[in-house]
Amino acid sequence: MKKEKQFLLETDIILDYLNYNGEKLKSSLIKFLSEGKCFTTVLNASELYFICENNNQSEVVSKFLYSINVLGIHSRYSLKVREYSSYFNNTRDCLFYLVALFNNLAIVTKRKNIFPEKEVEIILV
Numbered sequence: 001m002k003k004e005k006q007f008l009l010e011t012d013i014i015l016d017y018l019n020y021n022g023e024k025l026k027s028s029l030i031k032f033l034s035e036g037k038c039f040t041t042v043l044n045a046s047e048l049y050f051i052c053e054n055n056n057q058s059e060v061v062s063k064f065l066y067s068i069n070v071l072g073i074h075s076r077y078s079l080k081v082r083e084y085s086s087y088f089n090n091t092r093d094c095l096f097y098l099v100a101l102f103n104n105l106a107i108v109t110k111r112k113n114i115f116p117e118k119e120v121e122i123i124l125v
Helices: 011-019 023-035 042-051 055-066 081-087 091-103
Strands: 005-009 036-041 069-071 106-109 122-124
Touching: 005 011, 005 023, 005 091, 011 023, 011 042, 011 055, 011 106, 023 036, 036 042, 036 091, 042 055, 042 069, 042 091, 081 091, 091 106
Parallel strands: 005 036, 005 106, 036 069, 106 122
Antiparallel strands: none
């Protein structure tokens, strides 16, 4: 039996989908949703809600987040931050990478050269 692919979606990918910034990006996310299981983190969900300007936007974000899996930030991730800190400019990106690493998830992002392809597959859209 073929193992289902699992993807960790970066905030930029979700925002492009929610804002419909180009059919290519919209269909890319639909492709990931249909090819496997999609995740994001509570940090990404918080970023999405933070930029909402009204209840309608918050409702759209909520509906999307209910369709994927939102992972919490477990304290075990912080134990590796120091080991991986030299690869990152901030704690947020380091934690995001560690969530992918610990959960064997491929990162899906538009952000080039942010995440090292050291132990985690990085999929640039």
